[in-house]
Amino acid sequence: MVREIEKEAGIPVVQIATIVPIMLTVGANRIVPGVAIPHPVGDPESGPEGDRKKRRELLQRAFKAMSTEIKEQTIFKD
Amino acid sequence: MTYRVVHYINQFYAGMGGEDTAHVPPSSRDGIVGPGLQLQNLLQGEAEVIGTVICGDSYYGENMEKAQAECIEMIKAFKPDMLIAGPGFNAGRYGVACGDICAAAGEMLGIPTVTALYGENPGVEMYHKKTYIVETSDSARGMRDALSRMVTLALKLLKKEKLGTARFEGYIHRGIRKSFFHEKSGAERGVDMLLKKIRGEAFETELEMPVFKKIDPAAPIADLSKVTIALCTSGGIVPFGNPDHIRVSSAEKFGKYNISELKDLTSENYESIHGGYDRVYANDNPDVVLPLDIMREMEKEGVFAKLHDFVYCTTGTGTAVANAEGFGQAIGKELKEAGVDAVILTST
Structure with a gap:
């Protein structure tokens, strides 16, 4: 799905999920590793504030990913 | 001599529970558990399942190196001649x-290993060169046939x-040429x-072309403050009540939902219908999968210009690759027409 959206629309698609090898297999180009499978963009166990903070951090990383020139599949770890 | 076999299964087949227990760390039991019984019967005394190693699927997926090391120690303790894992079908x-x-196990313990998966399982692409993967149907309905093969x-x-050849023996080729x-x-x-091809008859190629589905990365965003960003998810987040009846797994469609009036996803307006992970967190606060709340905040702060008025959602568990590609093409087309500049897609 990620790959086909990027191909069809010609715009950067950042995928945030937890199992990085699967994202590499399906052909995602800009990859941000998520927190956990049931909550990729949140950390509910650290309370509402911690959860929101984590989500903001991951989205900032996604913005960085979509603004970065890349030549191949890239994992944005920080 | 009776060969010693260790069987690897997940928490579900061990009868420990479904998604609610997918975080259990590895454990080891003597003898057979779950589908091991049928495995044992089929081995007809030529080999014995001496132990079973069990690990929660999410635990393994989220801590791959650690889970692998822990499981290897447990497997090693049984001094096995072989490891059999699964079948995992399309999970x-x-x-x-x-x-x-x-x-x-093949690399570190030097023993032969066999598992069984559906052809589209991501585990196939990742590991088919390193183990024997018997091709199965996409669900546990094919259990008996999978175990027997x-x-x-x-x-x-x-x-x-x-x-014989991989095709003859019924496993997915390992890329080895003899x-x-x-x-x-x-x-x-x-x-x-x-000639067979010209006559329209079936023939078997001797050189299968690899399918590399990689695409060149799209150009990056030059000025974030001017762009419209869309959110998509395969995490099964939908308006409460699932108005489009999107399936909990093996989705055949995606939903498009207007979020222009929404600032936050809550347990009252949205929910998760995904059948492949523990939905407790997502149902309590769907933002942990589809991050609408913080996107709205950052839109207001001017980090980017606009959050696209629609989100696209489906369920990415057991979904046929061809369907997922079709969803991507349809969504991509709509986003392009709508003038969206970038996408954040979350998956579980």
Whole structure:
């Protein structure tokens, strides 16, 4: 799905999920590793504030990913 | 001599529970558990399942190196002659775990390994060169057939019998080429194939072309403050009540939902219908999968210009690759027409 959206629309698609090898297999180009499978963009166990903070951090990383020139599949770890 | 087999299964097949227990760390039990019973019967005394190693699918998926190391220690303790994992059918995390533990056991313990997965399971692409993967149907309805074919292959490997081609033995090819003399020359075989093709008859290629589905990365965003960003998810987040009746797994469609009036997803307006992970967190606060709340905040702060008025949602568990590609094409087309500049897609 990620790959086909990027191909069809010609715009950067950042995928945030937890199992990085699967994202590499399906052909995602800009990859941000998520927190956990049931909550990729949140950390509910650290309370509402911690959860929101984590989500903001991951989205900032996604913005960085979509603004970065890349030549191949890239994992944005920080 | 009776060969010693260790069986790897997940928490579900061990009867420990479904998604609610997918975080259990590895554990080891003597003898058979769950599908091990049928495995044991099929082995007909030629080999014995001496132990079972169990790990929660999410635990394995989220801590691959650690989970692998822990499971390997447990497997090693049984001093096995072989590891059999699964079958994992089309379960993504389970399939990856089965492939990974088989690859690791083969490499670190030097024993033959067999697992069984559906052809589209991501574990196949990742591990088919490192273990024997028997091709199965996409669900546990094919359990009996899968186990029986796994056992046939496993016994051949244990007895070090000569194997035929991957197609003949029923496993997914490992990319290994063996040289042998054929009664017909390559030229004759090539022409035979060509004639069959012209006549519209079935023929089997001797050189399958690899399918590399990679695309060149799209150009980056130059000025974030001017762009419209869309959110998508395969995490099964939908308006409460699932108005489009999107399936909990093996989705055949995606939903498009207007979020222009929404600032936050809550347990009252949205929910998760995904059948492949523990939905407790997502149902309590769907933002942990589809991050609408913080996107709105950052839109207001001017980090980017606009959040697209629609989100696209489907369920990415057991979904056929062809369907997922079709969703992507349709969504991509709409986003392009709508003038969206970038996408954040979350998956579980």
